[in-house]
Amino acid sequence: MKEKQQLTKGQLHALQNKHITKPSLVIRKNSMKFFSITFLAISILSNSFGQKIEKIYLNKNDSTSNLYLTISPQEIKGYMFLIPSFYESPEHVMEQTDLPILAAEHGILTIIPTFKTGLASFGIDSLTQVSFKEILEDVHNRYDLTNLKFYLGGFSIGGSCALKFAEDAVKDDYKYRPDAIFVVDPPLDFIRFYNSMKRTLRIAPDSKLAKEDIYFIDRIEYEMQGSPTTAFETYIEKSPYCFTDTNQTAIKHLVNIPIRYYTEPELDWKMQDFGSADYSDINALDGSCMINELLLLGNKNADLILTKDKGYRRPNHRKQPHSWSIIDDEELIQWLQNLK
Numbered sequence: 001m002k003e004k005q006q007l008t009k010g011q012l013h014a015l016q017n018k019h020i021t022k023p024s025l026v027i028r029k030n031s032m033k034f035f036s037i038t039f040l041a042i043s044i045l046s047n048s049f050g051q052k053i054e055k056i057y058l059n060k061n062d063s064t065s066n067l068y069l070t071i072s073p074q075e076i077k078g079y080m081f082l083i084p085s086f087y088e089s090p091e092h093v094m095e096q097t098d099l100p101i102l103a104a105e106h107g108i109l110t111i112i113p114t115f116k117t118g119l120a121s122f123g124i125d126s127l128t129q130v131s132f133k134e135i136l137e138d139v140h141n142r143y144d145l146t147n148l149k150f151y152l153g154g155f156s157i158g159g160s161c162a163l164k165f166a167e168d169a170v171k172d173d174y175k176y177r178p179d180a181i182f183v184v185d186p187p188l189d190f191i192r193f194y195n196s197m198k199r200t201l202r203i204a205p206d207s208k209l210a211k212e213d214i215y216f217i218d219r220i221e222y223e224m225q226g227s228p229t230t231a232f233e234t235y236i237e238k239s240p241y242c243f244t245d246t247n248q249t250a251i252k253h254l255v256n257i258p259i260r261y262y263t264e265p266e267l268d269w270k271m272q273d274f275g276s277a278d279y280s281d282i283n284a285l286d287g288s289c290m291i292n293e294l295l296l297l298g299n300k301n302a303d304l305i306l307t308k309d310k311g312y313r314r315p316n317h318r319k320q321p322h323s324w325s326i327i328d329d330e331e332l333i334q335w336l337q338n339l340k
Contacts, residue, residue, distance in 0.1 A: 051071060051073060051074070051104040052071075053070070053072075055067060055090070056069075056070065056138070056142070058134065058135065064114070065114050065115065065118040066114070066115065066135075067113070068111050068138075068139070069091070069111070069113075070112075070143075071094075071100040071101065071109070071112075072104065072143075073105070073106075073109065075107055076107065076108075076109045076143060076148065077106075077107030078107065078149035078337075079108060079110070079139070079148055079149070079150060079151070080103055080110050080153065081112075081151070081152050081153065081162070082097075082099065082100065082111070082112045083112075083123070083159070083162050084112065084114070084119075084154075084155065084158045085156035085157055085158050086119075086121075086157045088155070088158070089114065089119060090112035090114060093155075095314055096314055096325065097324035097325065098329055099327065099329045099332070102330065102333055106333050106337065108151070111135070113132070113135050115127075115128045115131035115135070116130075116134075117131060121157070121161070123158060124164040124190075124223075124238050124239070125238070128161060129161075129164060132161070136176055137176075149180075149336075150177070150178050150179050151336050152165070152178035152180070152182075153182045153183065155184040155186070155323075155324050156186055156283075156322065157186060157187070158186070159184055159186025160183075160240055162181060162183055163186070163240035163241070163254070164240045165178075166181050166257060167251070167254060170254070170256075179257070179258075180258040180336055181257055181259045182260040182327075183259075183287075184262045184323075184324060185261075185262060185263045185283045185322050185326070186240075187283045187286060188239060188240045188241035189239050189243050189244075189285075190220060190235050191232075191235050191243070192243060192285065193216075193283075194217065194227065195228065196281050197209075197216060199280065200281065201213055207274055208273070209277075209281070223238075224238065236249065240290075241286055241290040241293075243286075248293060252297065254299065254302075255294065255297050255298055257299075258301035258302075258339055259294065259301070259302050260303045260332075261288075261290065261291055261303070261304050261305065262327055263283060263287050263288075263305070263306060264308065264310060264321035264322075264326045265306065266308070266309075266311070266321045267279070267282070269321060283322075284306075291304040301339075310325055310326045310328075311323040311325055311326050312325050313325070
């Protein structure tokens with residue numbers, strides 16, 4: 001099937017404003033000042049410990065996309081990509097998690113990209129994946145990472161992006177392939193994701209979820225060139241995992257890669273806060289199925305990590321199970337460094 005072209009800024013703006021101004025995942029303008037102050041404070045603190053924070057632009061004429069932030073240790077012993085969520089900047093990642101600073105203390109270079117497709121990147125689309133490869137190549141050329149361990153993590157749609165990249169890297173024998181993967185509550189099965197949102201609109205049209213779901217249904221249909229009924233094969237091809245795919249086409253490529261799926265499925269909270277929720281609504285369903293199938297396929301280092309009451313957003317400690325904070329940063333670094 002012919003590949004869909006990248007959304008122009010005008011098309012994306014129109015899609016976002018078709019039903020709602022923007023999805024709730026968008027970083028609000030009134031938070032940006034705080035992010036800037038926090039990021040400056042992190043830079044000063046990091047430099048005092050011998051770490052270096054640098055922002056690199058692949059296109060000098062574009063300061064909003066096609067770039068990456070690095071947090072460098074004094075001596076690089078490995079490197080880690082952290083792929084942001086939908087509408088999440090590298091600075092916002094730095095505000096929400098201490099993982100990059102902790103990683104630098106352990107000799108791991110962290111790279112946080114914004115791809116050519118911008119903050120509204122869909123993650124699993126081919127244009128984003130090509131941009132990922134270009135940034136990875138630039139990082140290697142700039143930092144001389146030959147023979148160092150490559151760790152790959154991502155949050156939400158960033159986790160979808162990370163898994164899609166890892167699968168294609170093995171399938172197509174990329175020059176650089178991750179040695180370990182960890183993802184935080186990403187959607188993986190886009191057939192399930194699409195159908196669950198359609199169901200919410202049917203049974204709970206006045207819920208908080210409904211507004212956001214309208215946007216994402218439109219966006220998924222645009223990226224997939226149709227619904228699961230009209231573009232079934234595209235959904236199978238692009239989904240990092242698909243329950244419907246009995247051939248396990250995508251995840252077979254992850255059998256030999258250590259992988260973790262973090263999730264905090266607090267249904268009671270979601271029902272109270274959003275007015276509608278069940279297991280079909282949460283990404284944990286995808287993660288649990290994928291990890292189970294990987295274990296059955298022979299992956300001896302595939303883990304589903306279920307957390308409770310760890311999901312909070314900074315700066316105001318707002319409860320949100322879908323957050324970077326569900327990772328135990330120190331334990332994750334130990335897991336990565338103990339891998340053979």
